[in-house]
Amino acid sequence: MDTRSIQEIDFIKRNGLLPVIVQDKNTKDILMLAYANREALDYTVKTGNAYFWSNSRSKLWMKGEESGNTQKVTEILVDCDSDALLYLVDSKAPACHTGNRSCFHNLLERNKLR
């Protein structure tokens, strides 16, 4: 495992907003995908809670600020070209606003893959 500093993260390439995968650190289930700007990442590092940037509301948000289903972030991983993030979280709550554990609860139809 190598390391990266926050300064190395390439927010510029993607107009300031990077995709963040949220994965359960225990089960390794993928819970959701959201977006973070530099401010959201700073807040996440500072508080240990998952913060994101909401495109639709144009505001910083802490996951669970309304639902109470916060996500404790134990590690943050950065991909090879520093433009995608992975939050490993310790959370047993539903990640999805639908009440599902994961936002990825839909199987693509016509999914006859070889």
Place this chain on the structure above:
Amino acid sequence: MDTRSIQEIDFIKRNGLLPVIVQDKNTKDILMLAYANREALDYTVKTGNAYFWSNSRSKLWMKGEESGNTQKVTEILVDCDSDALLYLVDSKAPACHTGNRSCFHNLLERNKLR
């Protein structure tokens, strides 16, 4: 598990390009994050190999077309608002151009999370 059709996928919201998480279906390790347009998704469904859209090269690409490290896609999941995808793949090859198994091989420094 619900189902979604390709027609329901919301490519428009994100200018035609959706983030795709690639996860090892056996180990549940996250291997990489890339982007797909409608064409890349169609090719993936049709061939069973992971296809993406390359932003930097502005072209469709099949994962492994140069390295030989193709990814067999066994399932495709869609998130709750139909604007992020998850490819579950059967592949033992390195996903990263660095030779690492996963592109997410960097730990964020200053990672003192509570």
